[in-house]
Structures are given as C-alpha cells and as structure tokens.
Amino acid sequence: MTARDFTIFETRDALVAAAAGRIAAILATVGPRGAVCLTGGSTIGPVHRALAAPPLRDKIPVDRLDWFFGDERFVPAGHELSNAAQARATLLEPLGVPAERIHAVPTAAATPQAAADAYARTLAAWYGAGRLDPSRPLFDLVLLGMGADGHVASLFPGQPGVEETERWVVGVDEAGHPPHVARVSLTLQALASSRALLFIVAGSDKRPALSRVLSGDDLPAARVRSMGPVVWLVDRAAAPERPSKDRS
Numbered sequence: 001m002t003a004r005d006f007t008i009f010e011t012r013d014a015l016v017a018a019a020a021g022r023i024a025a026i027l028a029t030v031g032p033r034g035a036v037c038l039t040g041g042s043t044i045g046p047v048h049r050a051l052a053a054p055p056l057r058d059k060i061p062v063d064r065l066d067w068f069f070g071d072e073r074f075v076p077a078g079h080e081l082s083n084a085a086q087a088r089a090t091l092l093e094p095l096g097v098p099a100e101r102i103h104a105v106p107t108a109a110a111t112p113q114a115a116a117d118a119y120a121r122t123l124a125a126w127y128g129a130g131r132l133d134p135s136r137p138l139f140d141l142v143l144l145g146m147g148a149d150g151h152v153a154s155l156f157p158g159q160p161g162v163e164e165t166e167r168w169v170v171g172v173d174e175a176g177h178p179p180h181v182a183r184v185s186l187t188l189q190a191l192a193s194s195r196a197l198l199f200i201v202a203g204s205d206k207r208p209a210l211s212r213v214l215s216g217d218d219l220p221a222a223r224v225r226s227m228g229p230v231v232w233l234v235d236r237a238a239a240p241e242r243p244s245k246d247r248s
Ligand SMILES: O=C(O)[C@H](O)[C@@H](O)[C@H](O)[C@H](O)COP(=O)(O)O
Pocket: 039, 040, 041, 042, 043, 044, 070, 071, 072, 073, 083, 144, 145, 146, 147, 148, 151, 152, 153, 154
C-alpha cells in the first residue's frame, strides 16, 4: 500500500504556508514537460494566492508546466462555482500561465459524461497514450482536498465513480455533497498516476472523516494512491484528537 505521510499544523495559516512551500518545491523539480492536477473547493484558494505571490512564484517553472483539474462543477466557464475560474483568478493568471497550458474541463458539453469523455481525450493526448503506464506518471503533482463525507475530487461515497477502473474521467449527475450541481471527476486510477500527491485538509468539519480514513474505513479518500507517498497536510482542527494508528 502507498506509504502515508501525515503532518499536522497548529493553524490553518501555518498549513497554507507549508502546503504552498511544499508545492513550489515539488514543481521546481519537474522536467521539461510537467503536469499539475489542481483541486477545487475553498481550502485551496489561500494556497493558490501564496503560490502566486513572491517569493514562491519565482520558483514555479511556468514555461514547463501544463495545468489540469481533478474535478469540475458542470457549470459554464467563469461561473462562480467553477474550479477553473477559481484557479485562473487566484493562481494561473497571476502566474502568467499561457492559455494554451490551462486545460479546463469542457463544461459546455451536452452532458457531464460527454464532458468527461472529452476531457479523457485531452488527458490522453497530452500523455501520448490511452493506457496509463505504471512507470510513467500522468501528473507530476496531484492536489486534493477532502469533503466532510470523505469524498475526493467528485468521487462521493457509494457512487459508481469511486469503483470505476477503466475510465480516466467520469460524469457525476448528482453530487453527493454541496454544491449540489453535476460534476466531472478524474477517477482514482487517473489520480494515482502521479509522481507526488498532496491532501490539504483544514477545519473541524473534516475531523470525523479524517478519523475514519486513518482508522481504515473504506472512504474514497482512503482509496487514494500515488506513485509517491500520499502526503496529508492537515490543520489541528481537522486532525483526530489522538490520531488512530496509521495502517499505511
Ligand atoms: O470541486 C470540489 O469541491 C473539490 O474538488 C472537492 O473535492 C473539494 O476538494 C472538497 O470538497 C474539499 O472542499 P473544501 O476545501 O471547500 O472543504
């Protein structure tokens, strides 16, 4: 099983600073053609802003990175709920990322599954193959949050997307967690095709799910794998009172 690396920060601000520093350090090591998989949600916004500001912005090799999304709300581009709109505003535009290096989920498609199929084609075209090679990760870095129900990306407990083993991207007609809009989500196998993977989790509402993950309960967040360690960066509010023995 993928090793788990778990660090608790006393405050959310400390978590944000540490996460941004860790991300910049990982991205500074990418080769000539790197790929980042961004997350949505509210926790990541301050991390984006820290990355887009000095001194970290200068460590990010904008000319060697393409940017993708682990999931997206099925809303028009630019919509206030759009993960891509958030990332453009808080990170990608301030960094000066060229438009052609930003690969947003095509939510203008007729259905979430049509958007998912198109996005899978985008990923495969960038990767240069339609099957993931365990020795060659799709992403240099995957960033994930975790919902209070233990979901990751838009893979919600009990929904078929969690069990998907063939597709790289799935449409999600009913989000199992607010905002209750349809979604498009990468699957666990696509997220696992990563050289590095960071969870960034903050807030007391996440403590029950995080306790369950660490106790071995089968939540989507517990199924996340990577070719490197699965790194959890959490604040004290989200951390279990006495972290259960990590069964990694
Ligand atoms: O589209 C989304 O909402 C995210 O990708 C989702 O997986 C998010 O990371 C978690 O729900 C945590 O969200 P918060 O950071 O807002 O708690």
